[in-house]
Amino acid sequence: MIFPKATISEIIGLLEVVNDSGGIEDAARLAADFDLELDEILPSIDGAELLGFVKVTDGNIELTADAQKLLDTGIRERKKIIRDKVGGVEIIKELKNKLIESSGHKMKKEDTLKYLQNRIATTDIESYFRIIINWTRHAGLIGYNSDSEEICLMSRE
Amino acid sequence: MLAEIKNVSKTYESDGNKISVLDNINFTVEDNDFICIVGPSGCGKSTLLRIIVGLEKPTSGEVLFKGELIAPDNPKVAMVFQNFALFPWLTVKENIELVLESKKHGEEAEKVACKYIKAVGLDGFERVYPRELSGGMKQRVGFARALAVEPVLLCMDEPFSSLDALTSQNLKDELLMLWADASMPPDAVIMVTHNVEEAVYMANRIIILSHRPGKIVADLKIELERPRNRKDPEFYRWVDKVYSLIV
Ligand SMILES: Nc1ncnc2c1ncn2[C@@H]1O[C@H](COP(=O)(O)OP(=O)(O)OP(=O)(O)O)[C@@H](O)[C@H]1O
Ligand SMILES: [Mg+2]
Numbered sequence: 001m002i003f004p005k006a007t008i009s010e011i012i013g014l015l016e017v018v019n020d021s022g023g024i025e026d027a028a029r030l031a032a033d034f035d036l037e038l039d040e041i042l043p044s045i046d047g048a049e050l051l052g053f054v055k056v057t058d059g060n061i062e063l064t065a066d067a068q069k070l071l072d073t074g075i076r077e078r079k080k081i082i083r084d085k086v087g088g089v090e091i092i093k094e095l096k097n098k099l100i101e102s103s104g105h106k107m108k109k110e111d112t113l114k115y116l117q118n119r120i121a122t123t124d125i126e127s128y129f130r131i132i133i134n135w136t137r138h139a140g141l142i143g144y145n146s147d148s149e150e151i152c153l154m155s156r157e
Numbered sequence: 158m159l160a161e162i163k164n165v166s167k168t169y170e171s172d173g174n175k176i177s178v179l180d181n182i183n184f185t186v187e188d189n190d191f192i193c194i195v196g197p198s199g200c201g202k203s204t205l206l207r208i209i210v211g212l213e214k215p216t217s218g219e220v221l222f223k224g225e226l227i228a229p230d231n232p233k234v235a236m237v238f239q240n241f242a243l244f245p246w247l248t249v250k251e252n253i254e255l256v257l258e259s260k261k262h263g264e265e266a267e268k269v270a271c272k273y274i275k276a277v278g279l280d281g282f283e284r285v286y287p288r289e290l291s292g293g294m295k296q297r298v299g300f301a302r303a304l305a306v307e308p309v310l311l312c313m314d315e316p317f318s319s320l321d322a323l324t325s326q327n328l329k330d331e332l333l334m335l336w337a338d339a340s341m342p343p344d345a346v347i348m349v350t351h352n353v354e355e356a357v358y359m360a361n362r363i364i365i366l367s368h369r370p371g372k373i374v375a376d377l378k379i380e381l382e383r384p385r386n387r388k389d390p391e392f393y394r395w396v397d398k399v400y401s402l403i404v
Contacts, residue, residue, distance in 0.1 A: 007294075016327060017323070020388050021388055075276065075335075134294075138278075144285075
């Protein structure tokens with residue numbers, strides 16, 4: 001499988017831009033608008049699609065009702081929507097389940113990288129790790145402690 | 158009136174040569190102003206902002222904040238930097254608590270830090286070090302840290318220019334959401350940018366500086382409804398207008 005290398009901020013930024021175009025926009029046009037290569041904007045489009053915020057058909061990006069809901073609400077409420085969406089991503093569900101089963105609800109980064117490497121074909125698994133943690137921290141699901149080099153379930157307040 | 162910039166001029170000396178950077182700048186900052194200062198590279202925008210917050214002294218003229226001479230440690234004025242200026246050895250929460258140290262302690266500081274961490278959507282990142290953060294999250298820390306002192310005037314020097322285009326869009330919109338929230342500080346914003354579209358998107362007032370030495374060429378009220386839309390023809394007319402005044 002592949003995983004889109006885009007942060008949550010980039011993805012929401014993309015939704016905001018598509019919204020300005022009336023909720024639907026051509027990918028190539030969007031890239032040109034921002035003086036970006038299509039390659040540079042594709043990960044954000046793929047990320048938005050994976051999270052169910054856009055539908056992509058024939059290079060047209062269209063916002064879903066959930067994206068509209070996200071854009072219409074405040075920063076705090078956005079977090080809740082992100083939490084639901086990120087929690088539904090298959091590989092993140094799997095990681096979460098592994099953490100639930102593991103002792104102390106923790107897992108070494110090393111082991112996490114190995115696990116991800118088996119699922120994502122890449123020579124740069126470290127950068128995917130960073131993106132996944134970016135998503136799961138936003139969602140309040142999985143955190144990472146860089147001192148102990150462990151990922152862990154985040155507690156709900 | 159919140160602040161008054163009166164006859165401010167600045168001259169630097171290097172190798173015995175005097176370089177005039179700012180030439181007789183005059184304007185006032187009112188409650189609810191969102192001022193963007195635009196102008197060509199090197200025209201003195203950053204210098205002007207540093208003078209306004211009291212980090213630098215003008216060669217002549219003065220800056221009054223609520224009628225008094227501005228001081229660098231004025232707790233009612235906060236600054237956001239282009240390069241984030243976070244302490245790498247401190248976590249997100251510690252970076253924010255640090256600015257509260259002199260005023261609030263322990264639990265009190267923690268409560269305020271948490272409030273602004275949540276306000277900018279940084280919850281979940283409290284114990285993370287800056288090196289682990291994307292540019293967008295770093296600048297969110299910059300915003301939270303500036304807001305945590307509950308400033309009356311927030312000054313920002315190109316806060317979005319080191320972010321990628323999409324992240325920058327996201328942060329602009331979030332900043333405008335915070336700005337629209339009456340329960341949140343500040344009362345007024347001064348933001349420096351060299352990006353005209355960005356200025357028209359954010360500001361209700363744009364101050365245009367000339368080439369060095371910077372003089373005020375125009376002080377424009379931007380009468381565009383919010384939320385603004387970059388695809389709106391009316392938006393483009395404003396962008397064109399500002400460009401025509403710069404060149
Ligand atoms: N401490 C200093 N000593 C000497 N010259 C300086 C000093 N600080 C700034 N300058 C000069 O003053 C001029 C204005 O600088 P300033 O950084 O305020 O411009 P700016 O409009 O912010 O530029 P930019 O768009 O590149 O950010 C520049 O020519 C700069 O070289
Ligand atoms: Mg500058």
